[in-house]
Amino acid sequence: MNNYKGMRHSTGQRNLPVFFLAMALLLSAPQGALSRQHVSRDREFVAAFAATSIRLNPLNSYTATEAQVYTALYEGLTGYHPRTLEPIPAVAERWEISEDGTIYTFHLREEARYWNGDPVKASHFRDTWLAMIDPSQDRAYSFLFDVIAGVREYRQADEPDPESVGIYARDARTLEVHLHSRAPHFVRVLAHHAFTPLHPQVRYLHEPAPEEALGNGPYRIISRTPEEMRLERNSHYWEASRVAIPRLRLIFTDDPPEEVTSRFNDGKIDWVSSGMSLANVADQPSIVVNPLFATTYYFLRADTPPFSNPSVRRALALLLPWERIRDPSIHFMPSSRLVPAIPHYPFQEGISAPDHDEAMTLLAEAGHPRGETLPEITLHIPRGPESTRVAELMKNAWEEALDTTVSLAYTPYPDYFEALREQTYTVGMISWIGDFADPLTFLKMWISSSSLNDARFSDPRFDQLIDESLSQTGAERYKTMAQAEKILLQTGTVLPVSHSPAINLIDRDALEGWYPNPLDIHPFKHLSFAERQPLPGLIRFP
Structure with a gap:
């Protein structure tokens, strides 16, 4: 999630x-119109x-x-409450948190079993989590574990040492997890399926x-x-x-x-x-x-020149006809923000209108007046009427304003997401649903070490802000994350279009x-x- x-x-x-x-x-339905x-x-x-x-x-x-x-x-240490989605005890029947908020001790149910009757052990959690963060593998959700002590260093190591990670199976039914700093959201995220244990017989079977x-x-x-x-x-x-x-x-x-x-x-x-x-x-x-904690957005790849230059990305975003892309007759909740509205979270407005003059100035300063010498821009999108409509608006706007060519590449669902990780392109598109109702689920995926960072975006200041937010609480935490969101929006890295209903x-x-x-x-x-x-x-x- x-x-x-x-x-x-x-x-x-x-x-x-x-x-x-x-x-x-719903408003016009005759009550009792029932055929089931x-x-x-x-x-x-x-x-x-x-x-x-x-x-x-x-x-x-x-x-x-x-x-x-x-x-x-599958089931992890915690599960989702069916109404609120708050974490409830699952394989872990109870847990304790140290006074400084950095050590979590989970006590597993004696009766927790796999389908064949084998007991679920604390070592299964540890071994599965280590497999998830294995630096030799490209696991989509490995970055979610970075709050645990030693995980980020492990994920980036050439010769990772499992003993350096703060995950300990003290006995068959006791799992102890050490965080690198206080993280109030930790128990909430444990209901996510990335944290479920796998039986030793199947852990390393790819499928x-x-x-x-x-x-x-x-x-x-x-x-x-x-x-x-x-x-x-x-x-x-x-x-x-x-x-x-x-x-x-x-x-x-x-x-x-x-x-x-x-x-x-x-x-x-x-x-x-x-x-x-x-x-x-x-x-x-x-x-x-009902409202869905979700955002549909386009993104600009940031890993190769000249698109690695935030001025170039911002210039491209400022040339787009946003009033047509976010057409309210098409989108229920058109939006320029990445994080959907959350009480007390500061509103961050992204690029909401074209500005041709600023775009031309930025491009000229970056050495590409009117887009000269820009490589071909490739929009890679899933095939569908709405994604095609938006991609054609982008293509027409850029080709009209710039001395460059724009091409469209299509990959049908469900193969599109895997193709984003493999193909060469400039612009991609995603509809992202948060895993828990917190801004972090929309922001942490953009840190430099994230395995879900399809834009290959890397900004030390952004990474620093996300790290700072992990140990903060309340309004201070939200303010820090909003500053990070602003970086994504104002550099033209993330181009939100709308929020979605379920x-x-x-x-x-x-x-x-x-x-x-x-x-x-x-x-x-x-x-x-x-x-x-x-x-x-x-x-x-x-």
């Missing part, structure tokens, strides 16, 4: 004016997601959909087969194809008696939205996470819309334990079928 889940949104953009359509439907049928509680729960690849080794995960699936398969995977979550895999995954309750799970739904069927589909919605209307799908047609929903109150199809009268939340994470273990009440004036026959 993409997407942490600062997570990449594997289903693409969900920030279209569909929000307004959804609200119109009453069904038994003792059946499988069916959830539909956009077609994507699901990695069974969380060390290699990358997307928001994987984060949702992992709530069934375990379903029969090889050994999770420790509330469900286990019974079958898997590219289009679907079938799960059943894990009888060895420490809280198995409270996992109400016996079976899950997860569908990954690129079927037309009208067809997916029709199956939801007919009761064949219980939850549609994406790819629905809202206009065709029969039970319109099943459309659930849109789901789910009959909440028939299901308990599913709550709208700003991260759009819904732990499967808390779901249960509810007895549907008959509509007024109707008689239900057995």
